[in-house]
Amino acid sequence: MVHAAPITTDEKLASRAFSLPSTASIQDIDHTNETLTVVPPPAPNGGLQAWVQVFMGHLVLINGWGYLSSFGFFQAHYTSTLNATPSAISWIGSIQIFLVCLVGTFSGRALDAGYFHKILAVGSLLQIIGVFTTSVSTQYWQLFLAQGVCKGLGDGLVFCPTVSLVATYFSTRRSLAMAITASGGATGGIIFPLIAQQLLPKVGFGWTVRVMAFVILFNTIIILLIARVRLPPRKTGPIVEWSAFQEPSYTLFCIGMFFNLWAVYFAYFYLSSYAKNMIGVSSSEALTLLLVMNAMGVPGRIICGLTADRFFGPVNTLIPVAFISGVLFYCWAAVHDVSSLYAFCVLYGFFGAGIQSLFPASCASLTTDLSKMGVRTGMCLSFISVACLTGPPIAGALIQMHHGHYLYAQLFGGSAFMGGTCTLVAARIAKIGLDFRKRM
Numbered sequence: 001m002v003h004a005a006p007i008t009t010d011e012k013l014a015s016r017a018f019s020l021p022s023t024a025s026i027q028d029i030d031h032t033n034e035t036l037t038v039v040p041p042p043a044p045n046g047g048l049q050a051w052v053q054v055f056m057g058h059l060v061l062i063n064g065w066g067y068l069s070s071f072g073f074f075q076a077h078y079t080s081t082l083n084a085t086p087s088a089i090s091w092i093g094s095i096q097i098f099l100v101c102l103v104g105t106f107s108g109r110a111l112d113a114g115y116f117h118k119i120l121a122v123g124s125l126l127q128i129i130g131v132f133t134t135s136v137s138t139q140y141w142q143l144f145l146a147q148g149v150c151k152g153l154g155d156g157l158v159f160c161p162t163v164s165l166v167a168t169y170f171s172t173r174r175s176l177a178m179a180i181t182a183s184g185g186a187t188g189g190i191i192f193p194l195i196a197q198q199l200l201p202k203v204g205f206g207w208t209v210r211v212m213a214f215v216i217l218f219n220t221i222i223i224l225l226i227a228r229v230r231l232p233p234r235k236t237g238p239i240v241e242w243s244a245f246q247e248p249s250y251t252l253f254c255i256g257m258f259f260n261l262w263a264v265y266f267a268y269f270y271l272s273s274y275a276k277n278m279i280g281v282s283s284s285e286a287l288t289l290l291l292v293m294n295a296m297g298v299p300g301r302i303i304c305g306l307t308a309d310r311f312f313g314p315v316n317t318l319i320p321v322a323f324i325s326g327v328l329f330y331c332w333a334a335v336h337d338v339s340s341l342y343a344f345c346v347l348y349g350f351f352g353a354g355i356q357s358l359f360p361a362s363c364a365s366l367t368t369d370l371s372k373m374g375v376r377t378g379m380c381l382s383f384i385s386v387a388c389l390t391g392p393p394i395a396g397a398l399i400q401m402h403h404g405h406y407l408y409a410q411l412f413g414g415s416a417f418m419g420g421t422c423t424l425v426a427a428r429i430a431k432i433g434l435d436f437r438k439r440m
Contacts, residue, residue, distance in 0.1 A: 043171045049228060050169040050177070056226050057166045057181035059219045063127055064155040065356070066188010067212065068096060069268050069297070072290045073196045074147070076272040076283065077205065084140050087396030090269055092144050094392045096152035097265060101385030103156025108378025111161035114233025117224075123157025124220040126150055131216055135209035160378045163360045167377075168230050175314050175361040179305020182357035186301060189268075189294025191215065197287045244376055250366050252427035253315075254383045257359055259420030260322050262387040263329065263413035264352055266395045267293070271345070274406055279338055289345050296349030297356075304354035305361070314361040315431075319424050321354040326417025333410045366431070391416075 044050050071093040078089045110119045130151030137143045163181060170177045192212055199208040245251050271293060272286040281289070308317040328348045335341050363380050398408035432438045 043169055043230075045170050045173050052226055053166050053169055053228060054177050054180050056223055057162045058184035058187065059223050060158055060162045061182060061184025062188035062191065063124070063216045063219050063223075064100065064159050064188075065182075065185030067131070067151070067192055067216070068093065068100070068155070069185055069189040069265075069294055070192040070196070070290070071096075071269055072272040073193050073287060075269050076276060076286060077200075078140075078143070079273060081205075082140055082143075085396070085400060086270075086273065087393050087400060088140070090392040090396045092148040093265075093269055094389050095144070095148040096155065098385045098389035099149065099152030100155040100159050101381040101388050103153060103160075106378070107157045108160040108164055108376075108381070111164050111229070112231075112233070114229070116161050116165060116229050117227060119157050119161060120227060121224060123154045124223065126154030126157065128154075128213060128217050128220065130154055131209060131213035135206045135213065160381055164364075164377050165227075165229060167360065167364045173309055174364060175305045175308035175317075175358070176302070177305075178361040178364070179301045179308075179357040182305075182360065183298050183301040183353075185356060186294050186297025186353055189297060190291055193287050193291050193294065197284060197291070241376060241379065244379060247366075249427050249431035250376075250380075252423055252430055253362065253366060254380050256322075256420045256423030256427055257363075257380065258384045258387045259416045259423060260325075260355055260359075261384045262391040262394075262420075263416035264325070264355055264391075265388065266392055266409065266413050267329075267332075267348055267352065269392045270395065270399075270406070270409070275338075275341060277404065278406065279336070279341055281338060285338075289341060292342060293345040293349035293352075296346050297353030300350035300353035301357035303350075304358055308358060308361060314358050314365050315424065315428050318355065318358040318362050319421055319428065321351050321358065322417055322424060323421040325351045325355060326414045326421065329410055329414035329417060333407050 075086070075089055075093065078084065078092070079086055082089065107119055107123070110116065130146050130149075130153075133146035133150065134143060137146050163178065166177055166181050167174055192215075195211055195215070196208055199211060245254075268290075272283075272290050275281045275286040275289050276283065304317055304321060308314040311317075325348065328344065328351065332344055332348075335344050360377065363377050366376075395409035395412060398412055399406055402408045
């Protein structure tokens with residue numbers, strides 16, 4: 001007679017593990033109380049559900065950064081209709097970007113905690129209210145509250161959780177997925193200036209902006225219907241993971257992106273004004289230049305994402321893209337005719353967009369624990385929010401200091417990009433050393 005060996009605790013746990021649903025896998029086993037930590041399977045890196053989330057993120061970016069990257073239209077319009085300096089007007093757009101990034105710390109943690117759909121609904125509502133109230137605003141303080149504060153808060157609530165959510169669906173194809181998501185900013189940067197160009201002379205400012213609001217409303221309905229969360233909620237954990245700043249690579253990356261974001265939006269804000277005041281083009285052609293710059297953001301984001309995925313990695317791709325953007329800012333100082341300005345718009349539209357699309361993927365590449373994707377991305381966004389807040393107003397002040405000329409601001413932007421490039425190189429070395437053949 002053969003006696004069966006007693007069943008051990010590990011065998012009991014293994015038996016329970018194999019009885020789990022197929023969508024789960026075992027990460028850790030606590031031998032003391034026989035509890036299991038269940039996590040989802042590896043990222044699908046494709047499939048219908050994953051690419052639907054990329055499309056959802058693309059729509060979110062249209063509503064947020066697409067509207068933001070069209071601020072050159074508002075900057076030029078407000079400069080000619082309000083009794084305010086260019087620097088003061090740029091604060092409207094800057095506070096909007098500042099809030100997008102600052103609120104990221106809290107909204108990113110909300111994704112990790114399982115509140116994505118609720119925060120998405122609240123943020124989308126604030127976006128819609130902000131644009132509709134902008135359409136009826138006639139004074140500077142009204143525009144600051146409606147377009148700057150209300151729209152900025154809405155953008156901040158939806159942006160970080162969305163890009164973090166998309167990142168959880170991909171590992172090997174993450175840069176491409178993030179690039180397609182981020183290209184929504186370029187798509188919106190085409191849609192909203194085109195609306196302005198076609199409708200402003202015919203129906204006026206109010207109805208032009210209301211049409212933009214209806215576009216955002218339509219996109220929001222689709223977003224709320226198709227958004228899906230993949231990871232289980234992580235209810236516990238701090239809003240800010242201070243230990244992340246003990247990693248030199250993460251800290252240096254945040255500093256490097258601070259320098260880059262200090263400069264990257266200056267051209268989007270001031271291009272139309274530069275074209276009208278320094279080159280002498282019409283208001284319609286100034287908007288066409290902005291359209292060209294934003295349109296180049298589509299191939300810029302996607303090609304940079306593909307390059308990062310297939311060849312170098314997001315950080316390795318981001319470094320030369322930031323360097324080239326700085327060189328282009330220095331070259332902008334030599335632009336004195338329309339054809340040269342179109343050339344600058346094409347080139348900077350490509351590489352400036354590349355920085356914006358590679359930033360989330362690069363930050364994600366520094367995060368090994370997917371359950372902390374939201375909070376760590378949000379922390380970096382909050383860190384760089386001060387750069388987004390102060391960059392365009394500093395540029396505006398430098399323009400005033402130089403009596404309406406743009407040279408000081410252009411040199412400031414180019415130098416900020418160079419500082420960002422050097423700091424990103426230091427972040428890469430801190431992470432994987434001096435071997436530049438390694439992907440990162």
